[in-house]
Amino acid sequence: MVDGLALLDSVPVPLAVLEGPDLRVSLLNRCLVESFGHPWAGPATPDDWWSKAFPDPLYRRRLLESLASWAPGKEGEDRPLEARLTCGDGSEREVLIRLATLGETRLMVLEEVGAQRRAQRELEFLAFHDPLTGLPNRMLFYDRFHQALRLAKRHQRGFSVLLGDLDGFKAINDRLGHEAGDLLLKKAAGRFQAALRATDTVARIGGDEFAFLLPDTGIEGDLEAVARKILEALGEPFQLRGEPVRVGCSLGAARFPVHGDTMDLLLARADGAMYAAKSRGTNTFVHAAAGDREGPGTRPPFITFGNSALVGIPVIDAQHQHLAGLCNDLAGAIFDAQPPDQLRERLEAVSAFVRVHFALEEDLMRTFRTSDQEAHFRHHGHLLKQLAEIQARFDLQGLSATLLEVKSWLLAHIHESDQALARELLARGFPGNPESPGAPSP
Numbered sequence: 001m002v003d004g005l006a007l008l009d010s011v012p013v014p015l016a017v018l019e020g021p022d023l024r025v026s027l028l029n030r031c032l033v034e035s036f037g038h039p040w041a042g043p044a045t046p047d048d049w050w051s052k053a054f055p056d057p058l059y060r061r062r063l064l065e066s067l068a069s070w071a072p073g074k075e076g077e078d079r080p081l082e083a084r085l086t087c088g089d090g091s092e093r094e095v096l097i098r099l100a101t102l103g104e105t106r107l108m109v110l111e112e113v114g115a116q117r118r119a120q121r122e123l124e125f126l127a128f129h130d131p132l133t134g135l136p137n138r139m140l141f142y143d144r145f146h147q148a149l150r151l152a153k154r155h156q157r158g159f160s161v162l163l164g165d166l167d168g169f170k171a172i173n174d175r176l177g178h179e180a181g182d183l184l185l186k187k188a189a190g191r192f193q194a195a196l197r198a199t200d201t202v203a204r205i206g207g208d209e210f211a212f213l214l215p216d217t218g219i220e221g222d223l224e225a226v227a228r229k230i231l232e233a234l235g236e237p238f239q240l241r242g243e244p245v246r247v248g249c250s251l252g253a254a255r256f257p258v259h260g261d262t263m264d265l266l267l268a269r270a271d272g273a274m275y276a277a278k279s280r281g282t283n284t285f286v287h288a289a290a291g292d293r294e295g296p297g298t299r300p301p302f303i304t305f306g307n308s309a310l311v312g313i314p315v316i317d318a319q320h321q322h323l324a325g326l327c328n329d330l331a332g333a334i335f336d337a338q339p340p341d342q343l344r345e346r347l348e349a350v351s352a353f354v355r356v357h358f359a360l361e362e363d364l365m366r367t368f369r370t371s372d373q374e375a376h377f378r379h380h381g382h383l384l385k386q387l388a389e390i391q392a393r394f395d396l397q398g399l400s401a402t403l404l405e406v407k408s409w410l411l412a413h414i415h416e417s418d419q420a421l422a423r424e425l426l427a428r429g430f431p432g433n434p435e436s437p438g439a440p441s442p
């Protein structure tokens with residue numbers, strides 16, 4: 001009969017054997033001692049190991065609690081815990097801890113997180129977080145939304161989604177400059193996070209647009225309490241360039257399952273409610289009404305295309321308006337819960353027209369040799385990439401996500417790139433519309 005502990009001691013993988021609910025260490029194997037240079041380790045004093053490998057008492061307590069309550073995923077999937085371990089020489093290393101349980105005994109296996117994995121994790125972080133505020137970005141938000149929906153359906157629990165944008169942000173950005181505007185966004189993001197529960201998600205999904213995902217807020221009163229906290233978070237003025245600055249927020253909310261049972265319906269209804277909140281004045285919260293299940297005509301257009309979005313070149317303006325119209329048609333179809341085939345057809349119409357429009361602008365840029373072509377092409381490419389990613393991830397579950405992407409992209413892109421392009425084209429003699437704001441003054 002093989003001696004089990006002697007065998008584990010000789011395994012060339014860092015591992016420990018833990019006993020009972022308090023995770024008493026009964027074996028630290030040779031490989032673990034050598035890998036992390038713990039000179040105190042050995043059969044005589046293995047229990048010291050916790051306090052030396054994890055010297056911060058609060059950190060250690062949380063880790064031990066996580067390890068004690070650890071269980072494999074429902075489908076038995078591997079769910080390693082990450083930890084920061086202090087080595088014998090005082091240096092710190094990141095490790096992944098995996099557990100196997102056999103009654104009261106646990107086998108703990110450690111794996112050091114290598115430089116390659118750390119770099120990969122940083123890349124993953126960047127792909128799913130907003131670099132300015134560190135909040136989850138649009139993609140991560142949709143992903144969490146998807147998960148929340150799945151869990152809420154499985155456990156028959158309610159949750160809410162809120163969409164909000166800052167009132168008065170643009171004026172502050174224009175008056176105090178981009179740097180102050182960025183600082184304001186960072187500070188607002190921090191206040192939102194501080195106002196929310198650990199289980200909530202706040203994401204930055206556009207320039208000054210934020211989205212909130214609030215689990216277990218199936219009751220209207222619970223949702224309102226959180227919405228109030230979000231608005232109150234902006235109550236105190238922000239200090240920017242030495243002066244107090246105030247911004248408000250317009251919030252629109254939709255609840256699962258009252259206002260819809262898909263990501264698209266819920267986002268469409270939260271967006272409609274946000275639009276209503278905006279029209280009622282600053283710092284307002286509007287809850288999608290049960291009446292939001294009514295037919296078309298009762299809801300505002302998804303994209304409103306005002307005069308300020310005109311560039312002054314009739315063919316470009318007409319295409320922008322047509323694109324906004326196609327998006328509004330798709331938003332209406334989602335809102336009215338039309339069959340998947342019709343939704344797919346409308347989505348394809350949006351994507352196809354985006355390409356037609358980009359081709360026209362890019363041809364004009366080449367023909368008239370305008371400046372900043374590369375940056376402009378990159379902006380176009382960015383939208384196409386985002387749209388492709390959303391579609392690949394969610395298929396028809398991501399229609400509202402696609403629309404929100406096009407909406408915030410289109411209006412920002414017109415102001416940041418297309419208006420400059422139009423000015424150059426007009427200056428080079430391209431015929432413009434004399435009544436449009438983009439046309440040069442006589």
Ligand SMILES: [Fe+2]
Nearest residue numbers: 361413417418
């Ligand atoms: Fe463009």
Ligand SMILES: [Fe+2]
Nearest residue numbers: 320357361418
């Ligand atoms: Fe454009």
